[in-house]
Amino acid sequence: MSTENGAREENSGRSLFETKAAEGGSVAAAYKVFAFTVLVSIVLIWLYRLTYIPGVGEPGRWVWIGMFVSELLFGFYWIITQSARWNVVQRIPFKDRLSLRYEDKLPDVDIFICTADHVVEPPIMVIDTVLSAMSYNYPPEKLSIYLSDDGGSEFTFYALLEVSDFAKYWLPFCKKFKLEPRAPAVYFKRNILDSHDLVLAQEESKVKKLYEDMASRIETVVEEGGIPKEIKEKHKGFSEWNSLIARNDHQSIVQILIDRRNPNSVDIDGHQLPTLVYLSREKRPQRPHHFKAGSMNALIRVSSKISNAPIILNLDCDMYSNDSDALRDSLCFFMDEKQGHRTSYVQYPQRYHNITKHDIYSSVARVVHQMGLVYGCPVEDIVTGLAIQCRGWRPIYHNPSRYAFLGIAATTLDQSLVQSKRWSEGMFQIFLSKYCPFIYGHGKIKLGAQMGYCIYLLWAPISLGTLCYAVAPSLCLLHGIRIFPEVSSLWFLPFAYVFVAKYAYGLAEALSCGDTLKSWWNSQRIWLFRRTTAYFLAFIDTVIRQLGLSQTTFVLTPKVVDDDVMKRYENEILEFGSSSIMFTIIATIALLNLFSFLLGIRRVVLATESSRAFQQFIPPIILSGLLIMINIPVYQALFFRTDKGRMPSSVLWKSVMIVSLASLMPIY
């Protein structure tokens, strides 16, 4: 007793978390010098464009202006991105200090999990997340888990009912052996029985059997497309699903499956279980439901009547907890005596568990995951985060080395691009709305933070520059129009320097974060694809919406694909397979560059003029050459592959047509 008190005393003066600079002073200073040299080169490029602009009536004047605008966009965007590199800090929570000081005063925590469709988000995956949340290393009597089902599916409800039973075995098992991760499907897939520990092995095979039985019951029910009568009789909740219920038209359904106030809510060891609630908010066809943000707000209203915890954790249904101490880590940021009262939310980077070795769709790129509730935008999380921060509360970005949550990344190119489109569209909407960080945040948050938000919000418009760079130089090469300085000219230097510096730095940064060379290369390809398709179309759609011609939608990211597709994903083969406008754009750019590269080489080989004249073709040839290298998988998909994931021939014909038309058109 006295030693414990002593420890508490000694401990109480120390902070629950520490903030420190991510890199040493000299590294940071060296970066600033480097950034300055890049900035100077960018300005020189602008100067070149202004000095040598072709006169009125001269060929290529408009393309020149297009290139200039692109370089202005890139340049300003680069300046904005510096905000994320200037003062990088790292935060370290001390959960042992938290336990020492506050173990008996830990706050209640409500965990919100969102799901929206039992086909795209199968119940068996959803309950994995639910179980991982229920088994946090946290006093169960202080924990409530709410599942919001926007699909209003009785299958999801049934799966949750099964969870309320299985949890009685799963929770004590996890806690007894301190297992990680506590999502059963993931755990059983990963861990081969450990023969050293006989007790564990024995219990594991028992629990595993229970899990498999439950999983097969759920799968059977889903496959058969209906809940059998004898199951329906087990719980009064099923009576909510009468024949009149439709996905978009039903009353609100709230079912408390485990109630911590009930003394019988215990696991097989007699320990309390956390509260478990199913919610499907009311929906009516004529009323907008605001997607996930609407669902989160319904969760707040319902939970306030049941557990009303001061702390809320939000998870997507595919985002299981990978660290049972993550709640405690987060609490350090809220409960610290000096700074905790200013903390509004803690956000974790979005991580995925199904990433292939070289991350072919470059999924690891999205930065933050947080909770959010501002309506009218498919990226409710970002806009709400901004709104909270502008009210003076501080968000904490926490990126622990053991990932706190793992979700499912897109496994086909189409999925990945559709998701990118939703994000970039939503984010550009924010930029154009009253929430534009430069206006809304003006005087409320630091300029660096305003710029930091804009790194994401400007993805859509920046795509115009990339599209111009991927198309214009190759068209000019075809027509023999000069668009870059000759390689022997001094003006060529800033172009070369910015290009090399940017990519060398990007590569070094990727490698230092533990990426492979190949995953960096893959990410360059995906960035090209995203910018020329998803972000570009997002830009167009946002403009159309701004004119009042269409409405916001939310296309769910599918979490299941068939085995054939999965195999290609695991082998890191790009999945095309369907014809979509995005693939046509990708194929067109790839073919255009191939075509102009070959003609460009011919121009150089046949050059009889003075050496200076052909020099002007070298930069666009290099550019096309790089684009060809990055597009190698596209040519394979167009011409050589025979599997179902190849480019459909309709895409090939469409892009050949567009390339021919484009190369015949005069250049202004």
Ligand SMILES: O=c1ccn([C@@H]2O[C@H](COP(=O)(O)OP(=O)(O)O[C@H]3O[C@H](CO)[C@@H](O)[C@H](O)[C@H]3O)[C@@H](O)[C@H]2O)c(=O)[nH]1
């Ligand atoms: O009408 C809806 C639509 C979606 N969701 C849920 O929202 C989550 C995210 O949807 P998903 O299709 O998985 O999109 P992602 O792009 O993977 O999600 C990221 O991007 C979203 C914003 O676009 C954020 O809301 C998410 O937290 C973030 O993980 C899922 O749990 C869905 O069930 C709903 O509850 N209701």
Ligand SMILES: [Mn+2]
């Ligand atoms: Mn998701």
